[in-house]
Amino acid sequence: MLRILARVARTGNLAEPLEADLEALGAQMKTLAERRFAGSLALRAVDAGSCNGCELEIHALNNPYHDIERFGVHFVASPRHADALLVTGPVSRHMEAALKRTWAATPAPRLVIAAGDCACTGGEFGVSYASCGPVAGVIPVDARIPGCPPTPKALLAGILAAARGRRD
Amino acid sequence: MTNFAWLPAFKAHLEREHLLIRGESGTCLAPARCLEIDPEDWAKGGAEAARFGLRWAGLWADRDALGERCTCVLENAGDYLILSTRPDGEALASHSPWYPAAGRLERHARDLFGLRFEGLDERRWTRHQAWPEDRHPLVDALPAPGETPPDGDYPFAHIPGEGVYEIPVGPVHAGIIEPGHFRFNAVGETILGLEERLGYVHKGIEHLARGRDPAGLARLAGRVSGDSTVAHAWAACQAMERAAGLTPPARAVWLRALFAERERVANHLGDIGAICNDVGFAFAQYQFQRLREVWTRRNADLCGHRLLMDQIVPGGVACEPEALAALEYDHRHLRKALAGLFDILEDHPSLRDRLQGTGRLSPLTAAELGVTGYVGKASDQAFDLRRDDPYPPYDRYPPDVPRYQAGDVAARMRVRMDEIGISLDLMDRLLGDLPKGDLAVPFTTPEEGEGLGCIEGWRGEILSHVRFAHGRVARFFPRDPSWFTWPALEHIVQDNIVPDFPVCNKSVNASYSGVDL
Numbered sequence: 315m316l317r318i319l320a321r322v323a324r325t326g327n328l329a330e331p332l333e334a335d336l337e338a339l340g341a342q343m344k345t346l347a348e349r350r351f352a353g354s355l356a357l358r359a360v361d362a363g364s365c366n367g368c369e370l371e372i373h374a375l376n377n378p379y380h381d382i383e384r385f386g387v388h389f390v391a392s393p394r395h396a397d398a399l400l401v402t403g404p405v406s407r408h409m410e411a412a413l414k415r416t417w418a419a420t421p422a423p424r425l426v427i428a429a430g431d432c433a434c435t436g437g438e439f440g441v442s443y444a445s446c447g448p449v450a451g452v453i454p455v456d457a458r459i460p461g462c463p464p465t466p467k468a469l470l471a472g473i474l475a476a477a478r479g480r481r482d
Numbered sequence: 483m484t485n486f487a488w489l490p491a492f493k494a495h496l497e498r499e500h501l502l503i504r505g506e507s508g509t510c511l512a513p514a515r516c517l518e519i520d521p522e523d524w525a526k527g528g529a530e531a532a533r534f535g536l537r538w539a540g541l542w543a544d545r546d547a548l549g550e551r552c553t554c555v556l557e558n559a560g561d562y563l564i565l566s567t568r569p570d571g572e573a574l575a576s577h578s579p580w581y582p583a584a585g586r587l588e589r590h591a592r593d594l595f596g597l598r599f600e601g602l603d604e605r606r607w608t609r610h611q612a613w614p615e616d617r618h619p620l621v622d623a624l625p626a627p628g629e630t631p632p633d634g635d636y637p638f639a640h641i642p643g644e645g646v647y648e649i650p651v652g653p654v655h656a657g658i659i660e661p662g663h664f665r666f667n668a669v670g671e672t673i674l675g676l677e678e679r680l681g682y683v684h685k686g687i688e689h690l691a692r693g694r695d696p697a698g699l700a701r702l703a704g705r706v707s708g709d710s711t712v713a714h715a716w717a718a719c720q721a722m723e724r725a726a727g728l729t730p731p732a733r734a735v736w737l738r739a740l741f742a743e744r745e746r747v748a749n750h751l752g753d754i755g756a757i758c759n760d761v762g763f764a765f766a767q768y769q770f771q772r773l774r775e776v777w778t779r780r781n782a783d784l785c786g787h788r789l790l791m792d793q794i795v796p797g798g799v800a801c802e803p804e805a806l807a808a809l810e811y812d813h814r815h816l817r818k819a820l821a822g823l824f825d826i827l828e829d830h831p832s833l834r835d836r837l838q839g840t841g842r843l844s845p846l847t848a849a850e851l852g853v854t855g856y857v858g859k860a861s862d863q864a865f866d867l868r869r870d871d872p873y874p875p876y877d878r879y880p881p882d883v884p885r886y887q888a889g890d891v892a893a894r895m896r897v898r899m900d901e902i903g904i905s906l907d908l909m910d911r912l913l914g915d916l917p918k919g920d921l922a923v924p925f926t927t928p929e930e931g932e933g934l935g936c937i938e939g940w941r942g943e944i945l946s947h948v949r950f951a952h953g954r955v956a957r958f959f960p961r962d963p964s965w966f967t968w969p970a971l972e973h974i975v976q977d978n979i980v981p982d983f984p985v986c987n988k989s990v991n992a993s994y995s996g997v998d999l
Contacts, residue, residue, distance in 0.1 A: 359658040360654055361658075361659065361660045361661050361683070362661075363682075363683045363685050364660070364683070364708070364995065365705040365706065365707060365711075365995045366660050366707060366708040366709055366993065366994070366995050367705070367708025367709070367711065367789055367791065368708070369658055369659060369660065369708075370708060370709060370752075370789065371788070372658050373658055373752070373771075374771075374774075374775060374778070376771070377768075377771035377772060377774070377775045378768050378771060378772045378775070379775045380775075389658060391656035391657070392656070393654075403683065403685075404685060406682065406683050406684055406685045406998075407610075407612035407627070407630040407684075408610040408611075408612060408633065408681055408682045408683070408684055408998075409653065409661055409682050409683065410629065410630045411630060411631060411632035412632065412653045412654050412661065415632075416654050438690075438701060438702060438705050439685045439686070439687075439690060439705075440690075441627060442624075442627075442685070442686045442689060442690060443612070443613065443619050443624040443625045443626075443627065443686055443689065444612065444619070444684050444685050444686035444689070445685045445686060446627070462791065463708065463789070465782075465788060
């Protein structure tokens with residue numbers, strides 16, 4: 315304990331200045347979450363066939379630099395608890411049924427956000443015998459976030475745009 | 483690398499067993515050596531390789547002008563030996579009796595290529611319900627797109643017994659991870675058996691590669707498994723460069739190694755945090771995610787991409803990194819931060835209690851399965867291409883290779899901790915000697931020819947086979963290390979409790995996309 319206190323005294327305050335653009339996005343997100351989603355927007359991430367690059371960046375949304383929970387956005391473990399699905403990847407044919415079922419299990423009104431180039435357009439994989447291509451070909455999509463993979467900030471901006479566009 | 487000092491003895495061994503070597507070549511997939519054998523000798527080839535102690539490192543099917551061909555890669559002392567045969571419609575013997583991890587690669591070749599194997603698990607693997615059993619997408623007319631029913635009736639193995647129950651998990655998982663199905667058989671909290679059912683993110687990579695130009699193939703290879711984008715792109719480019727007989731400039735090679743080590747450090751940082759998080763030690767999770775984010779942001783400063791995607795191109799690297807001068811400071815800073823954090827991880831009894839002895843993979847099983855990377859190194863399998871068959875620039879900087887015997891989650895985390903330090907030292911040396919000169923040589927696509935790329939990715943050994951025909955890519959097969967660590971996970975979780983599955987899984991962190999292709 316003494317060692318830790320001594321270290322705290324020695325180290326001092328190392329807090330970095332907040333990133334202005336992230337904070338601005340976050341403030342808008344927070345206001346919107348409070349106004350339209352009773353304080354929190356619950357997201358369910360579904361990988362429908364991605365290369366896992368998008369998942370790394372979605373994970374980064376939760377790291378201490380972004381920590382999007384402070385803006386009222388959090389990830390839930392079940393589609394039944396979700397306001398929105400964040401879908402990555404071209405939809406592989408082997409994931410088509412699972413994605414449709416996940417969507418059906420999400421209570422309406424629900425948002426679907428296609429995250430990453432593959433989810434938006436099919437990206438590098440397109441449509442083939444094994445891939446249905448963009449998410450919009452399988453379930454209705456409300457918003458798209460391009461990028462390969464989209465950066466955490468682009469993801470937050472896209473989630474904000476999707477939440478804003480929601481028809482009440 | 484022993485320059486095949488053992489090969490004459492192995493060939494003599496094969497001769498004693500009356501296995502006829504139809505042809506031998508040191509050039510077809512150089513630096514590997516190739517032995518051509520008859521299809522009826524395929525079983526003997528596998529059995530004798532196992533008796534001789536060779537590691538089974540992969541298998542793929544191909545069809546060229548002369549007909550179908552099956553190729554199997556074996557490794558010993560850092561030398562790669564290729565067995566190949568032309569089955570000509572005949573069924574080959576499965577190598578799975580001697581090499582248990584071979585089965586999935588053989589099932590993959592059967593599902594996509596129609597290659598027939600005797601003695602192989604007859605259940606589908608990469609194929610689900612999107613196309614019928616008699617259709618093989620890489621040789622027959624492509625199955626038509628259409629609605630795909632769920633893969634509901636897959637015959638899982640059931641464990642009979644009083645009180646045994648099954649837990650189906652997935653394909654959509656609770657966390658932010660890739661899809662796959664796990665079927666647990668458990669008694670109370672104890673896992674009796676785990677069976678994996680993968681293939682959910684199969685998106686036809688081998689088919690998409692056909693007809694691409696080299697730059698297009700490098701882009702695709704960089705998306706085989708997003709977390710290994712540098713390593714897979716490097717392996718594919720190395721294969722293409724070997725096929726074309728060209729050597730990338732020294733500066734490009736040094737930068738490739740720098741990127742590959744940065745990828746290794748980033749993933750190890752993220753995984754150490756995640757392992758700790760899975761046993762409820764959130765402090766470490768936040769610290770390591772912070773360090774990973776700082777590291778990833780530097781990637782963006784260097785090349786404009788946080789994961790370094792598309793930085794490795796055929797013939798060299800895509801751009802001159804900026805802010806190289808900042809890296810030395812980064813390395814010093816990270817070492818200092820890690821010294822404090824590792825101290826805490828090592829001196830935390832509740833963490834030790836959860837990680838030590840959990841998810842044990844015995845050295846014997848690890849050797850039988852042929853696992854590489856941190857899963858192997860934690861179970862006494864100290865193979866590392868950068869040391870054992872070094873490609874430039876690692877021939878100048880052979881790294882230390884950590885090796886532990888415990889084979890538990892703690893040992894796999896320990897290997898990652900060691901490897902971060904080793905990579906940091908390596909990167910300092912790479913930066914100190916960074917050669918001046920061009921970033922790439924123009925890549926002339928060969929009309930015909932093939933090459934094998936062998937790269938030590940952060941997960942372990944990556945093999946990449948590329949064959950050109952008529953100046954275009956005719957065949958691409960990337961073999962991710964996860965082909966071997968997935969089967970290892972089935973062993974690892976046995977006799978552990980169900981709630982420890984996530985930490986066991988994270989300590990292995992096999993790629994779904996890398997094997998589903």
